[in-house]
Amino acid sequence: MIDIMDGNMAVSHGAMLSRVQCMPCFPITPATEIIETMAEWSRSGKWNGQYRLMESEHAVMAAAIASEMVGARTFTATSSQGLELMHELLPIASGTRSPLVMANVCRGISAPITLWGDHTDFLSTRDFGWLMFSCATNQEVIDTVPIAYKVSEDSDVLLPSMLAMDGFVHSYTRSEVDMPAQAEVDRFLPRLRLKTCIDVDNPASLGIPAADEYSYFRVQVHKAQLNALDAIERVQGEWERRFGRRYGLAEKSHMDDADVAVVAMGANCANIRSAVEELRKRGKKAGLLRLRLIRPWPLDYIRRALSGASKVLVIDQDLAPGRGGMLYPEVRAATDGAVVSNFIAGLGGKPVRQSEYAAMISDALRAREPFRRFLI
């Protein structure tokens, strides 16, 4: 069913379609409308799950982990400072193997405080064991919520998932969305049944300390991440069969014969793709690899995708001060002999012109040495 909705509404519909049972919430721009929508639906009876207004994002994540440990499908959404406040608990969610799903509406992190989108908040959690999906359209958002649940709850995975969309550009911009049918999503995503959970009839101690075996448990999280690569391909294949929409580990545009490959993620990829097509018209062979899966890092796929390009430009809408873009080192490690440059642009939602993208891609094509440039 085709509808028009903004990204926050798409997230809410995705959660409803996934029949989430619990949602602890806390407001933060630009994710607030997600919890407002769920509040409305909860009051009207459209959604019958457990809704709680918690005292902070930290409390939200603690409640989400605990309700997931009981075996109830749990969902929440946050952004930027809220996600930063949750940092202590994010590795606890993955370490306890709690398969919850969280939407992160990407927003630049303080300081200075900003409201507008960049990916620093999302990418700063990449060491915590969560599966990480980056979405580029509202359609991708509504589809990725049930996909993430199915992957997370897979018995070979049992890890939490985070899906990212851009603040303001996705969250508040309406676009066409083909809403999946509930009955079909029900067939795709069965009820959650956790083997190891809080159950008075089968008591267990969860979240326990470990001494010597700590390494073993952390490495199991890593192994589960590696398993997730297969699970994601399987699940996304099933989604394509049922709903006709195909998602890969990343999205290629004009990559087959590209001399310069641009690697980027998020909403700005639409603009970057236009820049790539503009360069193609001018006879320059550019291509775009839009990253969708950040964790587990699909190294082999990215290596194959970039193997034909002698020049690569990593466009980071994020910054790790002291190193550069966060995606840069990971992409560079997937190349072999290419000249890999870095363009950091769009921090705090700063608009980047198509001409600026085109100029950087052109420069990257010509570059003999890697460069790092910033849009200020």
Next chain:
Amino acid sequence: MKEMHGLKDIPKESLIGGGTSTCQGCGAMLGCKLLLKALGKRTVLVNTSGCMTLTALYPYTPYKVPWVHVAIETGGSAATGISMGLKALKKNATIAVYAGDGASYDIGFESLSGLAERNEDVLYVCYNNSAFSNTGFQRASSSPWGSKTSTTPPGPRTPEGNAFSRKDLAKIMAVHRIPYVATACISHPIDYMNKVIRASKIRGCKFIDLLVPCPTGWGFQSADTVDVGRRMVDAGLWPLYEYDGKAKQFKVSVTPRLIPVAEALKDQARFRHLDAKQINRIQTMVDKQWQLLKAGKYFEADFY
């Protein structure tokens, strides 16, 4: 569970086993054992980081009931999550938090306040050894005036050691308008367990501040755990009471003999540095506190 009249009424089976890393004579262990005996098998026990956390060290756990640990400041928030999850799955169980005073008075205060203001159906028992004990006995906002801790050592600038009066968490919880607030001590097990039983029959948020003497931190022989607790109650240093939130009624549960405060403090190394003047200051505090409590003036009394 019916209320108890004597030690012989206490259920024989313990829902917590031994073989854990708690100190010899640990008051908190005793508090947990009695709590679970009063609540029974259909209890989910929420733990926060502290003395009781390492009791369940992989691959062993002493708990015969489900036990959960999320993080130090998540007593209230994790309990809320469990409540949500059980309601979503239409399952029934008593949810109890057994959290230390450091985790309740300080770092977990926000989540405890949230639990109370939402009036979640949870029993929150704070096992209070009056400091951050598990890390080696550092001052917390629950530490009483004059207590020596590793972060409030007595010296020329602060001869009393801890110069702060403690936060009155039980009263703060009463002002949250939850239906039940009480204080207890492991030296008075029947009083404590009956309070737990009474609380478990009430729907809504219930809070019990349980004094648990700590041989390692307070500085006394492990065999004296119960006696030290008893003397703290007898000297009036730890009033045992109940506050009925609905009826807004305060009731003293055990009227203390009011032995001199010096007698209760002298056997604890954490107070050994106090001179007569400082002990007298505590005695004056306690005398004033009991004058008001005997007149039923709960909210006006400043607790030691």
Next chain:
Amino acid sequence: MIIDEKHLKYDGAKGVPHSRHGGQPPKTGDWRTFKPRIDKSKCIRCMTCVTYCPEAAIAVGSDTYPYVNYYICKGCLVCVKGCPVKAISVSQDLHAEHLRRPKHD
């Protein structure tokens, strides 16, 4: 143990950090330097020791008398102090002998 990433095994539910009660607990009885002994002839079965033992190491036997589980008893002696009829005596724990170095001839 050092394992190559290619050979990492996934352990499913076993790899989820949790414990279930059962099996032999850690032997905290090794902590003792003093051992409490209940004299049945003096014991009045008041249940004080059973109530106050922090470790739940004193259980009620089928003959309704209290028995100490020496595998876990840490020797804190709370029971000794609490017994109203002084039915629990203290002896130095011979276990400490095991910790002494063997004599060399």
